[in-house]
Amino acid sequence: MLPRIAPFNRTGFARTVPELGLLLLAILVLLEGSVLPLGAASTPETNTHGEANRSGAVEGHSNHTKKAFPVLSFNYESVKLPFEISLWVLLAFLMKLGFHLVPRLSGIVPESCLLIVVGLLVGGLIRLAREEVPPVLNSKLFFYCLLPPIILDAGYFLPIRPFMENLGTILMFAVVGTLWNAFFVGGLLFAICLIPQTPVLNIGLLPCLLFGSIISAVDPVAVLAVFEEIHINELLHILVFGESLLNDAVTVVLYHLFEEFALVGSVTVLDGFLGIISFLIVALGGVLFGAIFGFLAAFTSRFTSHIRVIEPLFVFVYSYMAYLAAEMFHLSGIMALIACGAVMRPYVEANISHKSHTTIKYFLKMWSSVSETLIFIFLGVATVEGPHEWNWVFVTATVILCLVSRVIGVVGLTFVINKFRIVKLTTKDQFIIAYGGLRGAIAFSLGFLLDEHHFKMRNIFLTAIITVVFFTVFVQGMTIKPLVELLAVKKKQEAKRSINEEIHTQFLDHLLTGIEDICGHYGHHHWKDKLNRFNKKYVKGFLIVGERSKEPQLIAFYHKMEMKQAIQMVESGGGSKLASAMPSTVSMQNIQPKNQAAPLKPKERALPQLSKGREEEIRKILRTNLQRTRQRLHSYNRHTLVGDPEEEGIKDLILKKQMRIELDRKIKEMANHLTVPARTQDSPTMRRARLASGRNTDFIPAQQQKGNKNSSDPQSFTVKPSADGVPVIQVDLASPQSPDSVNLFDETGQPAQNDDQGLMMKTKSSESDKRSEKDDLRDQQKLMRCLSDPGPAAEEDEDEPFLP
Amino acid sequence: MGSRASTLLREEEIEEIKKETGFSHSQITRLYSRFTSLDKGENGTLSREDFQRIPELAINPLGDRIINAFFPEGEDQVNFKGFMRTLAHFRPIEDNEKNKNLPASEPLNSRTNKLLFAFRLYDLDRDNKISRDELLQVLEKVDVEQKMSIRFLH
Numbered sequence: 029m030l031p032r033i034a035p036f037n038r039t040g041f042a043r044t045v046p047e048l049g050l051l052l053l054a055i056l057v058l059l060e061g062s063v064l065p066l067g068a069a070s071t072p073e074t075n076t077h078g079e080a081n082r083s084g085a086v087e088g089h090s091n092h093t094k095k096a097f098p099v100l101s102f103n104y105e106s107v108k109l110p111f112e113i114s115l116w117v118l119l120a121f122l123m124k125l126g127f128h129l130v131p132r133l134s135g136i137v138p139e140s141c142l143l144i145v146v147g148l149l150v151g152g153l154i155r156l157a158r159e160e161v162p163p164v165l166n167s168k169l170f171f172y173c174l175l176p177p178i179i180l181d182a183g184y185f186l187p188i189r190p191f192m193e194n195l196g197t198i199l200m201f202a203v204v205g206t207l208w209n210a211f212f213v214g215g216l217l218f219a220i221c222l223i224p225q226t227p228v229l230n231i232g233l234l235p236c237l238l239f240g241s242i243i244s245a246v247d248p249v250a251v252l253a254v255f256e257e258i259h260i261n262e263l264l265h266i267l268v269f270g271e272s273l274l275n276d277a278v279t280v281v282l283y284h285l286f287e288e289f290a291l292v293g294s295v296t297v298l299d300g301f302l303g304i305i306s307f308l309i310v311a312l313g314g315v316l317f318g319a320i321f322g323f324l325a326a327f328t329s330r331f332t333s334h335i336r337v338i339e340p341l342f343v344f345v346y347s348y349m350a351y352l353a354a355e356m357f358h359l360s361g362i363m364a365l366i367a368c369g370a371v372m373r374p375y376v377e378a379n380i381s382h383k384s385h386t387t388i389k390y391f392l393k394m395w396s397s398v399s400e401t402l403i404f405i406f407l408g409v410a411t412v413e414g415p416h417e418w419n420w421v422f423v424t425a426t427v428i429l430c431l432v433s434r435v436i437g438v439v440g441l442t443f444v445i446n447k448f449r450i451v452k453l454t455t456k457d458q459f460i461i462a463y464g465g466l467r468g469a470i471a472f473s474l475g476f477l478l479d480e481h482h483f484k485m486r487n488i489f490l491t492a493i494i495t496v497v498f499f500t501v502f503v504q505g506m507t508i509k510p511l512v513e514l515l516a517v518k519k520k521q522e523a524k525r526s527i528n529e530e531i532h533t534q535f536l537d538h539l540l541t542g543i544e545d546i547c548g549h550y551g552h553h554h555w556k557d558k559l560n561r562f563n564k565k566y567v568k569g570f571l572i573v574g575e576r577s578k579e580p581q582l583i584a585f586y587h588k589m590e591m592k593q594a595i596q597m598v599e600s601g602g603g604s605k606l607a608s609a610m611p612s613t614v615s616m617q618n619i620q621p622k623n624q625a626a627p628l629k630p631k632e633r634a635l636p637q638l639s640k641g642r643e644e645e646i647r648k649i650l651r652t653n654l655q656r657t658r659q660r661l662h663s664y665n666r667h668t669l670v671g672d673p674e675e676e677g678i679k680d681l682i683l684k685k686q687m688r689i690e691l692d693r694k695i696k697e698m699a700n701h702l703t704v705p706a707r708t709q710d711s712p713t714m715r716r717a718r719l720a721s722g723r724n725t726d727f728i729p730a731q732q733q734k735g736n737k738n739s740s741d742p743q744s745f746t747v748k749p750s751a752d753g754v755p756v757i758q759v760d761l762a763s764p765q766s767p768d769s770v771n772l773f774d775e776t777g778q779p780a781q782n783d784d785q786g787l788m789m790k791t792k793s794s795e796s797d798k799r800s801e802k803d804d805l806r807d808q809q810k811l812m813r814c815l816s817d818p819g820p821a822a823e824e825d826e827d828e829p830f831l832p
Numbered sequence: 833m834g835s836r837a838s839t840l841l842r843e844e845e846i847e848e849i850k851k852e853t854g855f856s857h858s859q860i861t862r863l864y865s866r867f868t869s870l871d872k873g874e875n876g877t878l879s880r881e882d883f884q885r886i887p888e889l890a891i892n893p894l895g896d897r898i899i900n901a902f903f904p905e906g907e908d909q910v911n912f913k914g915f916m917r918t919l920a921h922f923r924p925i926e927d928n929e930k931n932k933n934l935p936a937s938e939p940l941n942s943r944t945n946k947l948l949f950a951f952r953l954y955d956l957d958r959d960n961k962i963s964r965d966e967l968l969q970v971l972e973k974v975d976v977e978q979k980m981s982i983r984f985l986h
Contacts, residue, residue: 450924535894539953542898543922545888548866554888647968 119150120401138505140253140404144498147408155412170473171355174403177395178249179362180347182273183369184392190266192556197445197453198267201461202274203307205437206244210282212433213426214240220425231485234290239489241282242475243430243496247468248272248362249403250497254466254505261518264457268464276362276470277311283474284358291482314360318367321350325368326375326571339384340391343376375571403469410472411494417487426492427499430467438462456515463508466500467493527589849913853920863919867912877909878902897953905958921949 104111123146127139191198214237221231251272255265285303325346332339347368354364377385438461446452453461475493478486512519541553846860855863868874870882883889883899892898902910902918910918954962956969 536950538892538894539898539950540922542889542892542894543919545886545892546870546883546898547863547919548869557888 116402116405117398119146120398120405123405124397124401136506138254138257138501138509140250140400141502141505143401143404144408144411144501147405147410148412149408150405151409151412154409167473167477170403170406170469171361172352174399174406175249175470176348176351176361176365177392177399178252179273179351179365180344180369181392181396182248182252182269183366184343184347184373184388186366186370187262187266188370190262191270193552194263194266194270197449198270198274200441200445201267201271201438203278205271205441206246206275206278207282208437208440209244209430209433210237210241210278212240212436213244213429214238216429217422217425220421231488232290234286235483235485238283238286238290238478238483239426239492241279241286242471242489243426243467243493244433245275245279245467245471246272246465247470249400249470250466250468250501250505251464253400253404254501254508255464258509258512259520260460260512261520263451264460264464264517265520267457268461273362273366274311277307277314277360279470279474280358280360281307281310287478310359311363313357314354314363315367317354317357317359318350318364318369319371321346321353321364322368322371323571325372326379329372329376329379330571332380336381336384339380340387343372343388344391346372375568378572407469407472407494407497410476411498415487416491416494418491419488422488423492423495427496430496430500434465435462438465456517459515460508460512460517463504463511466504467497468501469497472497845913849916852913853916854923855916855920860916863916864912867915877911878915879909894953897956901949901953918949921946 120143123143124139127133127142133142214233217239218231218233218236221236246268248269251268255268281303285299285306289299325342328342328346329339332342347365350364350368351361355361380388438458442453442458442461471493472490475486475490478489480486483489537553537557541557544554846857849855849860850857867878870886871878872882872885873879880899880903883902884895889895889898902915904910904914951962952958954966956966
């Protein structure tokens with residue numbers, strides 16, 4: 029989910045650039061190593077200096093000290109903390125840059141491994157330079173600063189549909205699998221400790237179980253880092269990743285449970301029972317907190333239309349508060365964060381501007397990238413620091429047991445799960461799931477959190493944890509890619525969904541819901557349908573600003589695709605040639621929510637009412653789009669969009685004739701409008717209705733527009749009947765006032781005439797005076813929102829339209 | 833209800849249906865009780881009104897078409913066998929069925945038959961072709977207000 033820069037392919041140049049890069053890295057590492065001891069060394073200096081100054085100042089108040097004003101002084105102490113933090117971050121980034129300059133290396137070794145190695149080096153250097161290594165991976169820093177961005181990034185861009193479809197499987201793996209791992213590893217380790225031959229290991233059952241619970245959780249950071257690069261198919265990715273996210277609840281409960289009991293010394297059945305209840309509370313409470321904050325964020329974003337700059341802030345702050353609030357109650361912070369991101373995303377995205385969306389996306393990716401890099405580097409540093417206590421038996425036993433328990437757990441669970449799944453998990457899938465169970469920094473931090481005094485074996489634990497983490501990240505991380513190739517596991521499909529797919533997916537959803545209802549079975553589709561209806565009826569109106577909540581989503585999706593194409597076209601600097609590829613933009617933005625009250629269908633059919641205008645719209649988009657598709661496929665190099673005669677033939681002629689007839693009809697309507705005197709005492713609905721019907725004209729002849737300036741739609745579909753009946757598609761991507769307006773050529777090759785077509789923001793006539801100020805403002809806002817800078821190129825990651 | 837079901841559905845019928853559709857015994861009995869609960873006229877067949885009485889189906893935009901799919905060409909009543917035959921299209925495909933010796937005709941829930949069923953839902957005039965208008969009609973009726981990906985454009 030984190031974008032990676034593709035390694036460059038410079039062969040001749042590569043000999044010098046990596047060298048430079050490595051040199052730069054080496055310099056920076058040395059700098060890091062030297063600055064810190066320098067800092068340590070300079071602190072006593074500055075301290076004494078300060079003291080001397082002070083004492084000098086106190087006693088020499090009468091006789092001012094005759095010291096020259098320090099023109100240039102060195103005071104490291106005051107900037108120590110921020111300076112060091114920035115230095116670490118800088119190191120992290122330069123490492124990342126460096127790796128991608130050496131393409132071969134980043135292909136073989138996953139980034140996480142390289143970062144850990146760098147951390148080891150840095151740790152080693154620091155240790156050589158001075159005695160103590162700064163405790164960089166202290167748990168507070170980790171859990172409150174480094175982990176949240178990664179989880180938020182994962183949660184915000186979580187693909188909801190595959191996640192929900194596989195939720196049962198994911199929960200099984202997360203809950204039952206983790207429990208199994210914890211008890212298996214803990215129990216067997218205790219058994220091993222009991223064997224008299226082993227060197228003295230006086231570890232009780234409960235500490236062993238505690239250790240088991242720490243080491244058993246699959247780590248989302250490590251999974252993300254490794255799976256990111258192997259591009260396996262969506263199902264496996266979401267299974268392993270979802271498991272790593274959801275097992276946090278289990279880990280939290282088990283950890284606290286065993287920590288408490290290890291102090292007390294004994295466990296009763298009641299405690300076990302309480303543990304189960306605690307698990308439910310932790311998990312559900314976390315999700316609830318996240319959902320509450322998510323709704324708050326969505327609600328807040330509804331009002332931000334005037335202060336667009338701080339929109340991204342809401343997303344971040346609310347999510348972080350959800351995390352902290354959950355942590356406060358000892359609930360699962362990770363689940364809260366995921367729930368918050370997933371809940372707020374649909375509503376927030378409908379409300380905020382394009383630029384804010386880009387900002388959020390890039391900030392999240394950036395922060396999570398930094399966090400991940402820092403985590404791995406710190407892991408390396410903390411390894412060097414210790415404290416370590418190596419115990420051959422314990423460590424090797426841990427590693428082996430972890431592997432074995434993971435395999436047994438996955439196989440056993442899959443056997444049970446496959447009875448309930450429609451798409452079964454094959455052996456290959458099981459292998460990848462088992463192999464992808466990586467441990468990471470969360471386990472280490474949890475171990476670090478253990479109290480030294482209560483747990484004397486903390487050092488052994490830490491050593492074992494680090495070994496397991498290293499083993500999984502290095503060995504499994506490095507070999508998973510060739511194994512995926514070897515086993516020919518299905519890879520991720522890069523194809524984007526087209527409108528056709530969207531439509532058919534919806535169609536099938538409805539079909540299956542209907543069949544389920546006939547069978548009287550309240551299944552998956554039934555509840556999903558109910559949730560969607562509830563969402564649409566109550567929630568959306570509350571959380572999404574204004575008229576967008578009523579906008580049919582098919583149209584929204586269609587718009588989005590169009591906009592994307594338009595942006596691509598602009599970026600590639602296309603002109604007339606690509607105009608044929610552009611689908612038409614019907615004037616949908618400005619259709620006010622109107623006539624929603626009157627049900628148009630007989631009362632028995634309680635179908636959600638689509639107003640006539642909307643239906644007309646939809647019909648038109650589909651008709652034109654379906655027609656255009658055929659033409660688009662043929663060629664992009666056409667000056668004039670003449671319909672393929674052999675293909676379309678009669679149908680096309682009929683269509684054109686239809687359009688002609690409609691044109692004539694609308695001209696007549698327009699004429700009627702022009703003669704109607706302006707009446708300001710109209711009720712708003714009447715006014716809107718009239719305007720709406722007036723502006724629902726999708727085909728407005730050019731000559732008519734000169735007389736009737738009512739068509740001030742920013743994106744109205746205009747037709748020039750002067751051309752041989754060929755519809756003219758014209759979309760101006762910027763208002764005429766802005767400097768970067770792009771004048772697209774219409775298909776007849778003539779330059780667009782700005783004065784009477786395209787964006788009509790400046791022309792206001794008596795008709796448009798009828799429009800309330802609010803409408804104007806809203807239009808302008810919408811336009812402004814559209815017309816942001818083209819922004820990023822098409823994203824791949826979160827680009828799947830999801831049907832939850 | 834239970835006793836009524838067992839007297840009206842004979843063993844050999846169950847066997848027939850099992851062979852034709854692949855449903856298990858318990859599933860057939862369960863679906864039969866659903867069938868009888870829908871059959872208000874108690875004449876052993878379902879009419880279109882019986883289907884339309886299902887509340888959720890009324891608000892399903894594809895409700896009409898689904899109902900039509902149950903009734904073979906020109907008929908107005910569907911008996912239990914027809915009911916099961918249509919529902920059999922929606923049975924999940926079992927892996928082990930692929931290994932069994934193939935019956936003479938493909939099982940009703942094979943991929944091809946599923947696709948055929950979906951095709952027939954689009955093809956209103958049953959000319960084995962989906963014209964553009966038929967496609968448009970489907971798309972209009974489908975509840976486009978349904979929540980899809982909200983990728984704003986503005």
